[in-house]
Amino acid sequence: MPRKASSEPGSASQHAAILNAILRQHFPSFVRKVFSTVNVGDRFVPGRHIDAIGHQMLRMRDGELRRLIVNLPPRSLKSLIASVAYPAWILGRSPSTRIIVASYSDDLSRRLARDFRRVIETSWYRALFPAMQIDARKNTEAEVATTAAGFRYATSVGGTLTGRGGDVIIIDDPIKPMDAASEAERRKVNEWFDSTVVSRLDDPASGAIAVIMQRVHEDDLSGHLLEKGGWHHLRLQAIATEDEDVPLDAKRTWRRRTGDILEPGRAAAEQLDEARRHLGSYLFEAQYQQDPIPAGGTLIRAEWLLTCPDGAMSAPEEFEQIVQSWDVASKVGGRNDWSVCTTWGIRGRKYYLLHVLRERMEFPDLLHRAKELAQRFSAHRILIEDASSGSALAQALRLGEKCAVIAIKPKLDKPARVQRASAVFEAGRVLSPPDAHWLPEYRRELLSFPGGRHDDQVDSTSQFLIWAEERPPTVPILGPIFIPNQPWPEPR
Structure with missing residues (x-):
């Protein structure tokens, strides 16, 4: 009698089981699967920055760090990683987790919420995490709740969080680049964080907050928080300006050399040069190099x-x-x-x-x-x-x-x-x-x-x-206002 397919070495069911095990345990692989679901037909370009971000977000999940800032260039999958894949992966593994995700606008928040819902409603996700069940009583555009009392709640920066609390708060692109020049807009975002966000953690001692964004100004939310201190900072430049070691997981390290491009398969030197010409030095240094102050200056070099x-x-x-x-x-x-x-x-x-x-x-x-x-x-x-x-x-x-x-x-x-x-x-x-x-x-x-x-x-x-x-060259030089009794003291 023929053997059952499931018992044959290399069978489809065994391959599926191996793949599911990888997706459950290896977050970067899960990100790739989410990408193919959300961006049907688009080519996925792997990058070590995905592993680097995933490593820090898993450290946050494991309680090794509670405050995380990730700065990286635009179009580097930051929203897919932080606002879509990470909540889906965390809720799949722990359906009782309460997650709040905030972005700069209602439109962006809703779009990311739709992408999240598209992922968790797929057959592959339900097979991967069968314990994660959607609560039909709390399944709205802004919120997806689980039967284990967990949820992903979407809001905008500055939006109301009255009565809401969470275990994890993710702030994804809190301000639009075009708004960053406005001191009033920057202050609004920073004051919203100070007055609202931290108080929304259900347990301040164990709750985690992640801010993931491109830098847009010296006093943007990242700059505001880094000045206060107490945040773990992952800074990923489009072009490395110095040698650095970037952890990819507990064992592997990515050695970036000066001049190395973050995503050579997607944004080569020619594309980055074009972005610099289009944006100008100041915006390029901020958004791509994560340094709102250009290395060479702007009006003064x-x-x-x-x-x-x-x-x-x-x-x-x-x-x-x-x-x-x-x-x-x-x-x-x-x-x-x-x-x-x-x-x-x-x-x-x-x-x-x-x-x-x-x-x-x-x-x-x-x-x-x-x-x-x-x-x-x-x-x-x-x-x-x-x-x-x-x-x-x-x-x-x-x-x-x-x-x-x-x-x-x-x-x-x-x-x-x-x-x-x-x-x-x-x-x-x-x-x-x-x-x-x-x-x-x-x-x-x-x-x-x-x-x-x-x-x-x-x-x-x-x-x-x-x-x-x-000053007119003929103006006479006056005597000093005060005559000191001794040579200049050392300037303090």
């Missing part, structure tokens, strides 16, 4: 930021004039701007940045610091933008100390002012000390403009450089 030995800027007599430039914040608060004073030495056609003060101060402290800095550096002139608190500071210094204060009324908008100042940087006529503690943050702000979180040091710098370039 990194190669223009020159330094000189400390000895070249050590004493007041080395310079024709010492000028201080103030950009004064109108309000004091944790998210408000800083008050900044840059101190400059002028020698011929070159400008030496001697010191940067950057603090949040109430007006009495501001006035005290202005006097202190003027005395410390024997300032000849003080430039202050004639607006709000700056006007009050200028008046107080003029009346109380008889200082040579010049009130500046800007004639151009900020980008135009920085563009004017950038020519002086490009000409190599701006120099800084090489090891000043304030220099890294100063350089970062200059290179990030106009996409950075703050621009106070930029404003102070452009104000000085424009004034210095436009």
Whole structure:
């Protein structure tokens, strides 16, 4: 008698059993199966980034980490992995898990929810996870519940979560790239997270949150959370800018070399060059390189930021004039701007940045610091933008100390002012000390403009450089405002 097919080595049923075992245990393989279900007829391009993301999300499932940020380029299957495959795989293995998935719009949330439903209603998925049963009483466009009291609930960023709680919260593309330039839109997303998301975990001690997105601004949700700390960060650049080891699972590591392309089978160097030309450097560096501050800067380039030995800027007599430039914040608060004073030495056609003060101060402290800095550096002139608190500071210094204060009324908008100042940087006529503690943050702000979180040091710098370039050469040099009794102290 013929043997049953199921008992034959290599039979179809054995192959199916092996495949199902792989799909249950190996998340990247499950992602590939989900892709073929959601994108019928499209070619799946494998990539090691899928293993890298899957590894971190499984660590989150296993409780090894509770806060995960994944940044990677657009069109890299991030939504399919995080919002469709991962919830389906987790609910298949543990149908009582409560999962909330949020995206930047209702339309995107609904589309991803439909893709999720399409997967879990297939015969292959039901055969793979027979214990995962849909509760017909809670099967809506926004929510799919299981008979084990688990669910996948879809919402939009900023949408209501009143009365909802979960074990896992996934935030997928919380802001559209076109909205990222708006401070109001960024703040809305960040405040929504701070005020709503964390409180929606049923068990704050064990609940997990994952944010997966392309970077769109220095102060986007990823930047906001990374600044706070406590997040595991997986940063996958389209083109590696340094050698790095990326874990693929508990045993395997992906060694990325500088210049390696993330998905050479889908986005080769030519396609990435085209994306850079189309988007421009700033957006490409943010969305593809996960660095909202371009490595070379935008209006001001990194190669223009020159330094000189400390000895070249050590004493007041080395310079024709010492000028201080103030950009004064109108309000004091944790998210408000800083008050900044840059101190400059002028020698011929070159400008030496001697010191940067950057603090949040109430007006009495501001006035005290202005006097202190003027005395410390024997300032000849003080430039202050004639607006709000700056006007009050200028008046107080003029009346109380008889200082040579010049009130500046800007004639151009900020980008135009920085563009004017950038020519002086490009000409190599701006120099800084090489090891000043304030220099890294100063350089970062200059290179990030106009996409950075703050621009106070930029404003102070452009104000000085424009004034210095436009000042009449016949204007006599005044004596210093204050004559110190000793050489300059070491700048703090």
